[in-house]
Amino acid sequence: MHTDQPQDIAPDALPEVITRYLAAHRDHDTATALSAFQPGATVTDEGKTHRGAPAIETWLDRSASEYTYTIKLTGAQKVDTGRYVATHHLEGNFPGGVVDLHYRFALDGGLIENLVIEP
Numbered sequence: 001m002h003t004d005q006p007q008d009i010a011p012d013a014l015p016e017v018i019t020r021y022l023a024a025h026r027d028h029d030t031a032t033a034l035s036a037f038q039p040g041a042t043v044t045d046e047g048k049t050h051r052g053a054p055a056i057e058t059w060l061d062r063s064a065s066e067y068t069y070t071i072k073l074t075g076a077q078k079v080d081t082g083r084y085v086a087t088h089h090l091e092g093n094f095p096g097g098v099v100d101l102h103y104r105f106a107l108d109g110g111l112i113e114n115l116v117i118e119p
Contacts, residue, residue, distance in 0.1 A: 017107065
């Protein structure tokens, strides 16, 4: 039976490349975070798409310095072989102060090909 319904998984069951990216992003380790992406990867955050390593690096640096916040991984889902969702709860000094964000990952060749961050 084929289903397109995401399946809940334990956060520690996420692929290594995703957990490496998330830890590096949380620790503001841009170089390690960037190493999880394919050279031509895309990241969409706040409705803007950043394409390629230089643009993603700029986005990582900006998101690390723009606001101060705590981030907690609260859930994970496997959509299919290469697609995962990591849900995070953020609290900080950004507009609204509290938000739950879904990090939608598409993997290819063991690296992140696409990441969409949305509520």
